Amino acid sequence: MKNGISLKELAARLKLAPSTVSRALNDSYEISEATKKKVISMAEKLNYQPNPFARSLRENKSKSIAVIIPERINNFFAQVIDGIESITSEHGYHLLVYSTHEDVEKEKKIVSLLQNGRADAIVMSVSSQTNDISHLKNLYERGLPILFFDRVCAEIPTTKFITNDYESAFEGTKHLLQQGCKRIAFLMLSMELSITRERHRGYLDALKNAGIEPESRLSICCSHQDAENIQLITELLNSKSRPDGILASVEKLALSTYHAVKKTDLSIPDDLKVISFSNMSIPNLLNPSLTTITQPAEAIGQECAKILIKKLTKPRQPDLPNEVISLPSKLTIRESTLVR
Amino acid sequence: MKNGISLKELAARLKLAPSTVSRALNDSYEISEATKKKVISMAEKLNYQPNPFARSLRENKSKSIAVIIPERINNFFAQVIDGIESITSEHGYHLLVYSTHEDVEKEKKIVSLLQNGRADAIVMSVSSQTNDISHLKNLYERGLPILFFDRVCAEIPTTKFITNDYESAFEGTKHLLQQGCKRIAFLMLSMELSITRERHRGYLDALKNAGIEPESRLSICCSHQDAENIQLITELLNSKSRPDGILASVEKLALSTYHAVKKTDLSIPDDLKVISFSNMSIPNLLNPSLTTITQPAEAIGQECAKILIKKLTKPRQPDLPNEVISLPSKLTIRESTLVR
DNA sequence: AAAATATTCGAAAACGATTTCGTATTTAAA
DNA sequence: TTTAAATACGAAATCGTTTTCGAATATTTT
Numbered sequence: 001m002k003n004g005i006s007l008k009e010l011a012a013r014l015k016l017a018p019s020t021v022s023r024a025l026n027d028s029y030e031i032s033e034a035t036k037k038k039v040i041s042m043a044e045k046l047n048y049q050p051n052p053f054a055r056s057l058r059e060n061k062s063k064s065i066a067v068i069i070p071e072r073i074n075n076f077f078a079q080v081i082d083g084i085e086s087i088t089s090e091h092g093y094h095l096l097v098y099s100t101h102e103d104v105e106k107e108k109k110i111v112s113l114l115q116n117g118r119a120d121a122i123v124m125s126v127s128s129q130t131n132d133i134s135h136l137k138n139l140y141e142r143g144l145p146i147l148f149f150d151r152v153c154a155e156i157p158t159t160k161f162i163t164n165d166y167e168s169a170f171e172g173t174k175h176l177l178q179q180g181c182k183r184i185a186f187l188m189l190s191m192e193l194s195i196t197r198e199r200h201r202g203y204l205d206a207l208k209n210a211g212i213e214p215e216s217r218l219s220i221c222c223s224h225q226d227a228e229n230i231q232l233i234t235e236l237l238n239s240k241s242r243p244d245g246i247l248a249s250v251e252k253l254a255l256s257t258y259h260a261v262k263k264t265d266l267s268i269p270d271d272l273k274v275i276s277f278s279n280m281s282i283p284n285l286l287n288p289s290l291t292t293i294t295q296p297a298e299a300i301g302q303e304c305a306k307i308l309i310k311k312l313t314k315p316r317q318p319d320l321p322n323e324v325i326s327l328p329s330k331l332t333i334r335e336s337t338l339v340r
Numbered sequence: 341m342k343n344g345i346s347l348k349e350l351a352a353r354l355k356l357a358p359s360t361v362s363r364a365l366n367d368s369y370e371i372s373e374a375t376k377k378k379v380i381s382m383a384e385k386l387n388y389q390p391n392p393f394a395r396s397l398r399e400n401k402s403k404s405i406a407v408i409i410p411e412r413i414n415n416f417f418a419q420v421i422d423g424i425e426s427i428t429s430e431h432g433y434h435l436l437v438y439s440t441h442e443d444v445e446k447e448k449k450i451v452s453l454l455q456n457g458r459a460d461a462i463v464m465s466v467s468s469q470t471n472d473i474s475h476l477k478n479l480y481e482r483g484l485p486i487l488f489f490d491r492v493c494a495e496i497p498t499t500k501f502i503t504n505d506y507e508s509a510f511e512g513t514k515h516l517l518q519q520g521c522k523r524i525a526f527l528m529l530s531m532e533l534s535i536t537r538e539r540h541r542g543y544l545d546a547l548k549n550a551g552i553e554p555e556s557r558l559s560i561c562c563s564h565q566d567a568e569n570i571q572l573i574t575e576l577l578n579s580k581s582r583p584d585g586i587l588a589s590v591e592k593l594a595l596s597t598y599h600a601v602k603k604t605d606l607s608i609p610d611d612l613k614v615i616s617f618s619n620m621s622i623p624n625l626l627n628p629s630l631t632t633i634t635q636p637a638e639a640i641g642q643e644c645a646k647i648l649i650k651k652l653t654k655p656r657q658p659d660l661p662n663e664v665i666s667l668p669s670k671l672t673i674r675e676s677t678l679v680r
Numbered sequence: 681a682a683a684a685t686a687t688t689c690g691a692a693a694a695c696g697a698t699t700t701c702g703t704a705t706t707t708a709a710a
Numbered sequence: 711t712t713t714a715a716a717t718a719c720g721a722a723a724t725c726g727t728t729t730t731c732g733a734a735t736a737t738t739t740t
Contacts, residue, residue: 003400003457004482006726017690022728032688049456053396054726057695060343062393064436072418073621082412085439094458096404097437099425116389117343118434142344258625281413285598287627346696357720362698372718394696397725686737693730700723709714 004049014042025050056117064094065308066119068110070102070127070151076251076279076297077125080149083301084123091309093120102224104129111135114144120312121145123304126153128190128224145311145320149300152194157322161304163295163329165195169202170209171331172247172275172293177210179273179337181245185218185236187253199249199277218243222253229253233260237272245337248276254290274336277329288335296327303327344389354382365390396457404434405648406459408450410442410467410491416591416619416637417465420489423641424463431649433460442564444469451475454484460652461485463644466493468530468564485651485660489640492534497662501644503635503669505535509542510549511671512587512615512633517550519677521585521613525558525576527593539589539617558583562593569593573600577612585677588616594630614676617669628675636667643667 011018016035024031024039025048031039042048056062065088069077085095096119100107107127112135114122122144126136133153140146140156152160176184186203188196200219207214220236222229233256236242248254254276258268266272268288275291283290303325311317351358356375364371364379365388371379382388396402405428409417425435436459440447447467452475454462462484466476473493480486480496492500516524526543528536540559547554560576562569573596576582588594594616598608606612608628615631623630643665651657 004455007728008726018727019691019729020689023689026728030688035688047455051397051726052456052458053393053402054695055728056393057391057397057697058726058728060695072422073415074418075413078412078414078418081437082439094436094453095438096434097421098435099422113434115344115387116392118392255622255625258622282595282598282626285595285627286622286625347698348696358697359699359721360719363719366698370718375718391696394725395698397727398696398698400725682740684737684739686735688735689733691730691732694728696725698724700721702719702721704717704719706715706717708716710712 003051005046007048007050010039010043010046010048013046014039060117061312062118062120063092064096064119065305066096066098066110066114066122066124068098068100068107068122068124070100070125072099074251074279075281076150076295079279079297080125080301080304083298083303084305085301086298087302087305087309091313093309093312100127102127102129104132108135111139115139115142119144121147121308123147123149123308125149125151126193127151128193131192145308147304147308147320149304150195150295152324154194159307159320159322160324161300162195162198162324162326163300164326165198166202166205168277168293168329168331169199169247169249170206171202172277173203173206174210175291175331175333175337176245176247176273176275177206177212179245179269179339181243181273182212183215183218183241183243184245184247185220185243187220187222187233187246187248187250187257189222189224189250189253191221195277196249199247203247222256226252226256226259229256230259230263233257234263237261237264237266242266242272244271245273246275248274248278251276251278251280254278258286258290268336269338270340273338283332284334286336288338291334291337292332293329294332295329299327343391345386347388347390350379350383350386350388353386354379400457401652402458402460403432404436404459405645406436406438406450406454406462406464408438408440408447408462408464410440410465412439414591414619415621416490416635419619419637420465420641420644423638423643424645425641426638427642427645427649431653433649433652440467442467442469444472448475451479455479455482459484461487461648463487463489463648465489465491466533467491468533471532485648487644487648487660489644490535490635492664494534499647499660499662500664501640502534502538502664502666503640504666505538506542506545508617508633508669508671509539509587509589510546511542512617513543513546514550515631515671515673515677516585516587516613516615517546517552519585519609519613519679521583522552523555523558523581523583524585524587525560525583527560527562527573527586527588527590527597529562529564529590529593531561535617536589539587543587562596566592566596566599569596570599570603573597574603577601577604577606582606582612584611585613586615588614588618591616591618591620594618598626598630608676609678610680613678623672624674626676628678631674631677632672633669634672635669639667 008018011021024036098110149161278292283292351361364376438450489501618632623632
């Protein structure tokens, strides 16, 4: 792999000093327009490409941003990254993307790889196993800008982008109640997750608000094994005091519910109504079509990127403010919560 | 952002020369075991993290691999990247991920950003608009290892990983014929794409093999606008000589077909049988469940990564061989092609 | 015309690692 | 005991930029 021409060689061709060429290319006021033109045209002619590592070393910036997500096979995260990229690419930033596969140990490894300046900032959504956050605190204290979205980490005083989890879950539960549900179950991944806590609160409050005493048996913590979850939900649906409504706090649990229902002689929405947080592209092609609470994923990504770009490109910016910014989700009612 | 301690500072603490410390950490034979121990323990104590850019500059490697895909919101590509990451992360490589959004101009921009050594290699699947490949040829000629998967570029003499597109399409079409289809349509994105050409060949040959003369009207080139495609397919289904079977060469066109069917009074599979290349996670939750040809996406990613790691880590490796490696897809028959 | 100020550029240091070359001390061979 | 070879480390160059400092020439001011 032959790298192209270097600044020094370019300077030699021009019979100029490297410093002059560097300044000319960076449009410094110290260089006359005449030489600037000469330098630029020669640079283009020889297809000069500055070495990013020399520049990074000198300037102590990497021009890249690390994005850490719990899983790739998930439209929500894909959309967020699209949103991030749409902003950052305009400013010459590159995206290093890592998946933790919902594994804290992997998350720690990834984070430790980012201690050395390889990325100028981190945008992340924590894994569902993450309760010990020392690795994140460590990174934060080194001064590396971190920004959370969706699954945030309250203990780190930085900016977080979420959706209105509480209200959305509240509204979703209310919708189920309005459709006649009496016993609503809440499906979640891990109680450690910020989103499940918030969504669970919304669920509980909606029940209480309707004068219904929540049954703890109906708040169900699932795993990452789809097969296990399907089994668990199937048993739930076959139990004598089965729920007649389900709020899935993440998409995959709604899908497991659909699979589980197939193994019973129940049907959606007649025997069981289902609503789910989901960013899948085809909720209306499911049978029945799925009522969803959809996050503005791409916008979340864009907002993350905007605040980050500001922090990284403008001089003397303060630390990312310790605040939680909420972008509202959208409830779309479909057949899975229909009364007929 | 305070970067950690440098090698020089570490050396000072140890009252050793930087060169010695460097060698000790790299386990050089020139350094005694005693000093190695001292150096390593001190490095751990002070949490020394080598600066990746100094190293990259000196060694002329980036330790990162660029992955270019046409879209993120697509399980197939997500799975491939998971596969790549599973191998490369073990070897200390980082993944720079770019999406072209099916836009050649974006693809060219991304590729031009990769001319300066920021990545040690490229793994990519070309955009559906890509017919002029000068930007890729350029990169190849600079000696940067490029590796294609799925949507390959025949003109670049390097290794390509695909699935058995021809055979899969042949078998898929044969299956439709066996289920009684008489007029089978082929849905594709762009004739420029290697996968559509191969899959189309398989489709045509299967028809001819069954003594059916292919109608060019039934080979339909779609766009990237889902709404347009749904409209197009709806019109097709409403035409007097409508097809009774559809082979979708990519997943999104099968989904558009499902949407289109909803707008007619036809039903799948009774009036129209559908089969599609697809890596979606829930083909069996569609209504009706979708018969799919599924690529071994993660394995493709892993194989790409393995050959690349070999090329990048072993000394004096030859160029990536100019060969096409095929990993077989799997046909899974579901309701959408059922006879009842 | 002399002095002060712009204007334009070059030399060299710096970023933080690796590596070539050189050298002092030990150890082994003659 | 002398010589040769092995061992263990240091000094300095190097990768390709940017930037500080310095200086020469040109321009303006007094």
